[in-house]
Amino acid sequence: MTMQIISPAKVYPVIVIGSGASGGMAAWNLTRQGIEVVLLDAGEKFDRATYWTHVTPWEARERRGRGERAPQFFLDTRESPYATPTGRPFELTRVWGHGGKTNVWGRVSLRLSDVNLKEPARDGWEIPWPIAYADIAPYYDRVDQLIGVCGGDDDSDILPGSRFHLPPPAPRCAERLIQKGAKTLDIPFVPTRRANRTRSVRGSIPCHYCGNCGAGCDVAAFFCSADHLLPEALATKKLEIRSNAVVSRIITDASGLATAVQYFDRRTGAERQVRGKVVVVGASCVDSTRILLNSTSRTHPNGLGNGSDVIGRYLCEQIRFHANGYLPALAGGPTRNDRGIGGEHLYMPRFNHRPGHTRDYLRGFGAQMWNTGASSGGAHGGSEKIPGFGIGLKQEIKRRHPAWFEIHPYGEVLPYADNRITVDAAKLDRFGVPTIRIDYRVRENERKMTEHMADTVEEIVKAAGGVFVNYNRGDLDGNGTAIHEHGTCRMGDDPKRSALTAFNRMHEVRNVYVVDGSAFPTATEKNPTLTILALAWRATDHLAAELKKGTL
Amino acid sequence: MRRRDALRTLTASAVALASSRLWIHLLAEQDWAPAILTAAQNDQVVALTEAIIPATGTPGAKGALVNRFIDHALADAGEAQRRAFLDGLAWLTDHSRAEFGTDFATSAAAQQAALLTRIDDDGPVADADRPGADFFHALKGMTISGYYSTEIGLRQELGDDGRMVLAEFEGCTHPEHQG
Numbered sequence: 001m002t003m004q005i006i007s008p009a010k011v012y013p014v015i016v017i018g019s020g021a022s023g024g025m026a027a028w029n030l031t032r033q034g035i036e037v038v039l040l041d042a043g044e045k046f047d048r049a050t051y052w053t054h055v056t057p058w059e060a061r062e063r064r065g066r067g068e069r070a071p072q073f074f075l076d077t078r079e080s081p082y083a084t085p086t087g088r089p090f091e092l093t094r095v096w097g098h099g100g101k102t103n104v105w106g107r108v109s110l111r112l113s114d115v116n117l118k119e120p121a122r123d124g125w126e127i128p129w130p131i132a133y134a135d136i137a138p139y140y141d142r143v144d145q146l147i148g149v150c151g152g153d154d155d156s157d158i159l160p161g162s163r164f165h166l167p168p169p170a171p172r173c174a175e176r177l178i179q180k181g182a183k184t185l186d187i188p189f190v191p192t193r194r195a196n197r198t199r200s201v202r203g204s205i206p207c208h209y210c211g212n213c214g215a216g217c218d219v220a221a222f223f224c225s226a227d228h229l230l231p232e233a234l235a236t237k238k239l240e241i242r243s244n245a246v247v248s249r250i251i252t253d254a255s256g257l258a259t260a261v262q263y264f265d266r267r268t269g270a271e272r273q274v275r276g277k278v279v280v281v282g283a284s285c286v287d288s289t290r291i292l293l294n295s296t297s298r299t300h301p302n303g304l305g306n307g308s309d310v311i312g313r314y315l316c317e318q319i320r321f322h323a324n325g326y327l328p329a330l331a332g333g334p335t336r337n338d339r340g341i342g343g344e345h346l347y348m349p350r351f352n353h354r355p356g357h358t359r360d361y362l363r364g365f366g367a368q369m370w371n372t373g374a375s376s377g378g379a380h381g382g383s384e385k386i387p388g389f390g391i392g393l394k395q396e397i398k399r400r401h402p403a404w405f406e407i408h409p410y411g412e413v414l415p416y417a418d419n420r421i422t423v424d425a426a427k428l429d430r431f432g433v434p435t436i437r438i439d440y441r442v443r444e445n446e447r448k449m450t451e452h453m454a455d456t457v458e459e460i461v462k463a464a465g466g467v468f469v470n471y472n473r474g475d476l477d478g479n480g481t482a483i484h485e486h487g488t489c490r491m492g493d494d495p496k497r498s499a500l501t502a503f504n505r506m507h508e509v510r511n512v513y514v515v516d517g518s519a520f521p522t523a524t525e526k527n528p529t530l531t532i533l534a535l536a537w538r539a540t541d542h543l544a545a546e547l548k549k550g551t552l
Numbered sequence: 553m554r555r556r557d558a559l560r561t562l563t564a565s566a567v568a569l570a571s572s573r574l575w576i577h578l579l580a581e582q583d584w585a586p587a588i589l590t591a592a593q594n595d596q597v598v599a600l601t602e603a604i605i606p607a608t609g610t611p612g613a614k615g616a617l618v619n620r621f622i623d624h625a626l627a628d629a630g631e632a633q634r635r636a637f638l639d640g641l642a643w644l645t646d647h648s649r650a651e652f653g654t655d656f657a658t659s660a661a662a663q664q665a666a667l668l669t670r671i672d673d674d675g676p677v678a679d680a681d682r683p684g685a686d687f688f689h690a691l692k693g694m695t696i697s698g699y700y701s702t703e704i705g706l707r708q709e710l711g712d713d714g715r716m717v718l719a720e721f722e723g724c725t726h727p728e729h730q731g
Contacts, residue, residue, distance in 0.1 A: 054716045170723020177729060210716035335711035340721050376706055383700070384563070384693040387674035389604045390665070394612075394709070397696070401710045 012038040012240075013547065015261050015276035017247050017291065020100025021529050022516035023282030024225030024233075025536035030280075031238035033544045038274055039233075040245040040263055042283075043097030045226060046071050051218035054210045071216065073097065073104050080246075080429060082286075083437040090438040091480035092286060096266075098243070099226025100284065101483070103216050106343060107194040107223070108368065108527040109149045111140050111161045115353055116524040123362050126314065126415045127492045129521050130502035137161060139534035147223035147533065148201035150341070152191030158349045159190065166198045168345065169209070172338045172373035174405050175346045177327050181464025182348065186356070187456070192347040192368075195223040195530075204228075211339025222341075245272070248433040249295045250279055250512065256299035258512050264431040271431070278511045278543060278552050282536065285315075285485035285518040286421060290436045292489060292514070293423045303423075305506035311499050312422055314415035314487035315438070316523040319446050320477045323407045323457045324371075324382045324470040330403035338373030338402075348409075348460075350525050352452065361448035365411035366525045367457070374402045382469040405466055409453040412525045414445050415487045440479050450474060484528050489518035504539035511552050515539050556686050558636035562629050563693035588626040588634065589619075592655070593641055597622055599657035600644070601695045603664050610709040613699050621698030622691075640687025644671075647684065 016026045019041040027039045052070045075094040084090050095101045114133045121128035137160075144164040151165035168191035171179065179189040196207045205219040213222055220227035233239040244266035251260040251273070260275040281288045292311050295304035303311050348367035352359050382404055383397045413419075419441065423434040454473045461468060492498025495507035504519050506512045515536040517528050546552050586594045601613035601622070613619075626634050644667075648656040652663045659667075671677065671684035699705040706712045724730070 169721045173724035173726055173729050176724045176726075180729070208716065209718040209721040212716065335713075336724075337713050337715055337718070337722075339716065340723075345723070374710075374712070376700060376712070383696045384689075387672070389668055389672060389692065390606055391608060394605050394608060397700070398710060 010275065012036060012274065012276040014038075014278045014280060014543070015040065015274055016280045016282060017261065017288070018042075018100060018281070018283035018516065019098050019230060019241070020095070020225055020282065020284060020516075021102050021532045022284075022536045023280070024099065024102070024229040025533050026280045026282055026513075026515055026540045027239055028229040028233045029537050029540040030544060031233040031236040034236075034238065035544060035547060036238045036240075037233070038240045038242065038276065039230075040242050040247055040261065040274070041096070041098055041100075042244070042246045042266060042287075043095070044243045045098040046073065046103055046216065048216070048218050048220065048227070051216040053212050053215050053218040054208065055212070055215075073216065081427075081435055083424065083427065083435065085437075085439055088439070088441055089478060089480075090440050091478045092438070092485075093480070093483045094284065094287065096246075097226075098230060098241070099224045102224045102529070103226060104214055105195075105224075105529060106368075106527065107196055107213065107341075108343075108347070109144075109147075109151075109193050109195045109530040110159060110347075110349075110366075110526040111193075112136070112524055112526060112531050113158050113160050115158050115350070116522070116526070119363065120522055125362055127490070127494065127497050127521055130491055130493045130498075133160065135502070136531070136534050136538065139538045140530065142537065143530060143533045147195050147228065148197040148199075148204070149193055149195050149530070150191075150198040151193030154190045156188075156190075156349065158351075158353070159193070162193075165193065166201075168192065169196075169198060169207075169340050171345045172340065173330055173333075173336065174327055174338075174373040174403060175344065175369065177329060178369065178372070178405055178407070178460060178464045178466070179346055181462075181466070182460045184463050185459055187348065187351055187460060189346040189348050192344050194341060194343070196341040197221045197223075198341070207341055209337075209340055211342040213342035242274070246431065247283065247291050248431060250281075250291065250304050252295070252297050252299060252304070252509070254299070256297075256509060258304070258509060264433075269431060278513070278547070280540065280543070281512065281514045282516045284516055285488055286436065286438070288514055288516055288518050289421045289488040290423065293421070293436075294434055300508075305499055305508040305512060307508050308496050308499060310497060311489050313417045313420050314490060314521075315419045315421055315440055315485060316413045316415045316487040317480065317484045318410045318482040318523055318525065319413055319442055319450060319453075320408055320410050320482055321450070321453065321475055322470075322477060323409075323461070323468065325405055325461060325466050325468040326382065326400045326403040327405060327464065327466050328403070329465055332399045333402045335374045335402050338375060343370040344368050344372060348407075359449075359452060361445045361452070362414060363412040363445075363449070363522075364525050365409045365449060365453050365456075367407055367409040367453075369405060369407050371404060371406045373404065375404060385469045405461075405464075407457050407460065409457060410482060410525050410527075411446065411449045411453055412523050413442055415490075415522060416443065419487075421488055438480075442476070442479065450476060484517065484523060486517045486520040486523045486528065489514045490521040491519050492521060503542040504535060505542065513539050513543055555636050555639070555683065558630075558632045559640070559686050559690035562625070562633035562637060563690045563697075584620055586620075586623040589623050593638070594619055594623065595657045596641060596645060596655060597691075599664070600691060601698075603668060604692055604695045605699045605705075611704050613695055616699050616702045616704040618695055618698040618702075621701075622694050625694055625698075637687070637690065640683060640690070643683045643687060
């Protein structure tokens with residue numbers, strides 16, 4: 001790329017890239033400590049007034065008549081294309097806009113425990129985590145109180161830290177039946193832990209139980225960076241947000257330190273630059289990796305801070321499948337309002353590490369069960385599998401409506417060196433920036449785990465008296481669909497095998513921090529956002545202390 | 553793209569379309585006209601969807617205007633999916649005419665039921681009937697998605713109370729399902 005770069009004069013103390021869980025937290029934590037931040041986000045602010053949250057399907061008709069449209073949260077891949085090998089797709093879900101994926105996230109907020117964090121050191125697969133639960137716990141406590149997490153008080157070795165939970169929503173009947181069945185197998189289902197505000201948090205409007213969180217919350221009753229972090233950061237007068245800023249590269253000086261960030265205006269294509277003393281990267285795992293790998297220079301020929309060649313490698317998320325069916329014990333009963341907090345109210349924590357359980361693979365899995373009970377999703381997802389047509393079909397759909405269940409186990413995918421994101425200088429995007437290629441597949445360990453996941457789900461359903469309707473043993477959901485990407489810029493104690501320190505700072509570039517899911521050495525079986533928030537808070541506390549010491 | 557794959561992706565995108573609610577406005581249009589289907593094809597689709605979800609104590613697919621949803625789903629789909637659907641519809645129309653001397657929409661209820669039973673892939677399907685069976689399977693999924701995302705389907709038929717603002721979520725109150 002040849003271009004003339006005009007350097008603007010102002011040098012910001014910190015540049016933050018991305019405004020989702022990681023970037024939003026970084027901006028919030030730095031500005032409240034008096035540090036000036038310029039935040040670059042690839043999109044704009046979504047307008048809550050336009051959300052279709054508390055709208056029944058049939059009321060939507062009138063809105064359409066008034067010319068309203070639901071907001072489009074998800075990025076069209078054509079705008080930022082990526083390649084995958086033939087026959088090995090990877091389904092990437094991205095939100096470019098203030099708050100990122102926290103606008104529409106699943107809100108499952110599970111702490112990692114030492115079962116997860118000490119496991120790589122025990123089983124020897126790849127590198128150990130450089131931190132233990134005790135290092136993150138104080139930050140988890142702060143995050144829980146800041147964002148509002150509902151949940152039970154049933155702490156265990158795998159799910160610690162319930163001290164600050166808001167009351168959990170009551171389970172639905174279908175969830176109760178699954179829970180009772182699983183209990184006979186000594187498999188626990190516990191109140192889920194999710195970032196829905198079942199009670200007001202610092203004056204916020206509590207959850208209304210419309211169950212339509214996936215449309216974005218028009219009353220901000222679940223945690224979203226754009227609703228709960230960015231406004232407070234802006235109120236400090238220390239934050240400048242630049243919207244529609246699609247970051248391409250981090251620019252370094254002759255000594256290899258970051259000095260500026262190059263970005264393109266999403267609407268006009270104009271190339272811009274902003275200078276800063278420190279860069280905090282939080283663009284989400286895949287986009288942060290794209291930026292780092294494209295930030296090549298004489299001192300960083302393999303991408304920024306990538307002398308170890310680990311950046312882009314070890315991409316890992318989770319395998320899942322969807323087992324749908326119904327519970328005859330509830331069929332034919334009255335239709336209840338089962339919307340709740342939009343998704344499951346009970347969660348199956350991982351159990352395979354406990355005494356009495358055996359496994360022939362590494363790591364483990366938990367399970368969610370959205371669309372369980374009377375749900376229109378159940379009616380769509382299962383009813384087409386009911387035999388026949390006509391009055392009999394219609395009656396059977398009605399009979400089963402209160403009784404649907406869906407079990408969705410999530411299993412950890414190990415980090416593999418050649419599950420990899422690379423950039424292709426021969427395939428440029430509309431700004432002339434190299435696009436990415438994602439080469440990802442699951443392997444023997446995941447195949448063995450899938451078998452155990454299937455055995456477990458089948459045993460639970462049998463014990464609960466359920467009947468499968470839409471279930472094909474061994475059919476995994478598409479790679480990427482868990483939307484929990486990790487591993488491509490991992491933290492670790494050994495600079496030869498990791499890119500970041502235990503405080504998310506680059507080993508090789510002391511004024512760059514990477515604070516999103518790419519920093520995780522392992523994917524675990526859990527949803528990562530709560531941990532991303534905690535680690536971003538911890539990393540930017542470290543950054544603030546370094547700034548005060550003058551070491552940056 | 554193979555016919556069955558095309559039909560399968562068409563059904564899947566119809567499910568997504570139903571969830572997105574982006575078709576509901578079609579129900580309010582006084583002078584609606586199909587974007588993809590011809591008038592004759594639309595008549596066949598109305599009859600087919602009503603055979604899948606008929607009127608009982610509540611309106612069926614015809615009363616819920618599911619044909620408009622299907623036309624919209626076809627407009628939204630790729631060319632291969634559209635082609636597979638229309639080929640399947642043509643297969644069914646040809647067989648109706650050959651066997652009953654009239655279109656599906658104008659044939660007797662017993663004749664309709666006999667033909668649909670033959671191509672309902674929950675039972676054994678003859679090789680010669682496979683194109684019809686693949687089409688019917690896709691149409692059934694689309695009809696269910698369309699019908700059960702309307703006020704008629706969700707509220708009148710399934711008994712959804714439509715309430716989206718609750719102070720507290722009650723959850724399961726069945727004494728036998730506690731603990």
